[in-house]
Amino acid sequence: MESTSSDGGAAGLGIWPPADQVQRWTDTYFVRTRTIVGRFGDRDVTYAVFMRRPVIYAARLAVGWLRAMAEARSFTVTVKELYHEGQWVGAGEPMMLLTGSMAGLVDLETLFLQKLGACGVAAYNAFTMSAELPAVAFLAMDARHCAGTEMAELMAYAASVGSARAQRKVGAKGFIGNATDATAHYFGQPAGLGTMPHGLIGYAGSTLRAAEMFHETFPTTPLTVLVDYFGQEISDALAVCHRFPDLAAQGRLSVRLDTHGGRFIEGLDTQTAYAVLERHCPESIRGYRSETELRYLIGTGVSAAAVWYARECLDQAGFPKTRIVASSGFGPAKCRVMAYARAPIDVIGTGSFLPDNWNETYATADIIAYDGDPQVKVGREFLLRRRIDATDQTGAGQPAS
Template sequence: MDRSPPISPAEAAISSRTDAYFNRTRAIVQRFGDARVTYAVFLRRPVVSAPRLAVEWLEGVARERGTRFEIEVMHPEGTWVGAGDPILTITGSFVELADLETLYLQKLGSPCVAAHNAYQMCLELPKVAFLAMDARHCAGFEMQDMMAYAASVGGRAAQKEGARGFIGNATDATAHWFGAPRGYGTMPHALIGYAGSTLRAAEMFHEAFPEDNLTVLTDYFGREVTDGLAVCRRFPELAAEGRLAVRLDTHGGRFLEGLDPAESYAVLERHAPGAIRRYRSETELRHLVGTGVSAAAVWKMREALEEAGFPKVRIVASSGFNVQKCRVMAEAKAPIDVVGTGSFLPDTWSETYATADIIAYDGQARVKVGREFLLQRKRNGKNGG
């Protein structure tokens, strides 16, 4: 009869979700004698350090197992990390650490890359506020939490350099990462379809949430300018108080109302001629004067608002705002007030793979051939800042 103690749900989850060879390693070390080991954890590309989720998970496992891990954060949260630089070192019982590697690497790599992307985006548009709209692109809640955390880390890092950064996100469950009580957002396209017109959707929203600021989508019927101005005229008080915004989310298959290639160039010639007078890649040209939410589209909307007497109505831009698009918008001096984006999510997932190597066994330095650089960086006491 098996008299071994029952495995807790937490332990069972670790055992079932970790790589099998780590479970077998743990069993072997239990049989032949424990050792005190030190792991170095790193990524192969530059990132912004976002270790909190991994560290908190390791600390929770240590408590569950009645042990202690010495975790040294080599690069504090929100600081730049070079390729191959250890972000963490973890020291403790080999028995208790052997089967954890799979899971803490999952919680480290992708947040660090996403934080780096978010940081870069915010620096490209330092006067623009960002909203994290990543939830719909995430593979479940755990990833959603990691990506919201990452955006908050990257945003705070950019704020230290004078940028506005990420001021919030779209879901209540992860709003705490931004110090907000709830998620931000007013209406999806579905509400406009239900209402039958952009103006009626705005009226419904304001009646239901009269104390909230109003951001209205304007592209549903392809009349971004016409419908945007109609909402402004319906709510002149909100417009005058700066509580009204139009959100541009024009489909990439068409131009914003009133634009075509020639007019797009003309708009930028009026406002940012330097942006179109040098060589541009095809992608950069699309961001400047192409279909969808281009720099020309943002300027066209701003012109219409100013000419109609609504200078305080803000412009929210969304649709594909990654680092490159933010850079092009900055070069065109596009008058964006807020960017809503989930495009800080890592584009090349293989870049998010974090790696851990043991660099010491019972105090004796030892690492596999090819990773000797980890020993050197540990001896140098590498610390990010």
């Protein structure tokens, strides 16, 4: 996170908006409340911040912004984080307590919560996906699905937090990188990862020619080739392998399956898909499966059967070290099904860790004490109990500098 100057000028995405823009972007009733408090006298308040669903704690960007605003406004906010980054937080459990000037804090609530809620859900999803498929590496390809660059930073950060938890808990490979330079640092990378979009294949006129163009331009970069553009996933994958046998033998060549859900990959249909899974993972299709699970197992698009079939064809042609990258709709549910089928995926490219039900991302902040005296709206008394529990814990909050 880049720093901010004392006048609140933004020096990086993480501290947008700066102090002088807050009132333009926050709820008007908070702005008016700040004016009233300034007229009738400031008070110290304590906010409890929570969410209504389980999340992974991912608050670094939100807390960093809050501290920058406190510095710019010359007041002190004490942030008592009740969880460490990457910990599981239950539904309704306060994640942190914020204490400071009501005049300083009240109009920051809207923007603070915007930076908090979606991160927790995205981190939860990234953790779930990584933990379901611990032997598979993930690449965050969410940027194109984000509503602007600020959201892109929040989501990249969240994926890195969820991934780190899966790495600690189950030894998962997790997210090894993402698609953009700006947020690659969250994954320990100097730059974004990726090779070619479908548009380059259309430009080149063939999958093989696109691969040749890429390799001629970036000869030291491992080559990942999209193979679904012409609907000839197997033929084009093998053509590229035969053209670059050394890269294939070194494990520096990957084929990316991104077939849309409107058709099967080349050479596959429903009957063949069942037969493929019967050969490799019969238990995946013999138990009860929902309609969605069956689609992920033997349906159109990038199914478990499609991945197994591509692996079979590559191996039979003498290219066992050619890697398979899978993309297209890989969220938590699809990753779970791929785990049932032990699908031989090396890397998953996904933006589907982004929250699906946006109303689940809403974080809430309630004032629970005024000048140290407990008081909260009716129905939120449970937050007072959590405040007492938190007060008994060791460690004071970290005041803003």
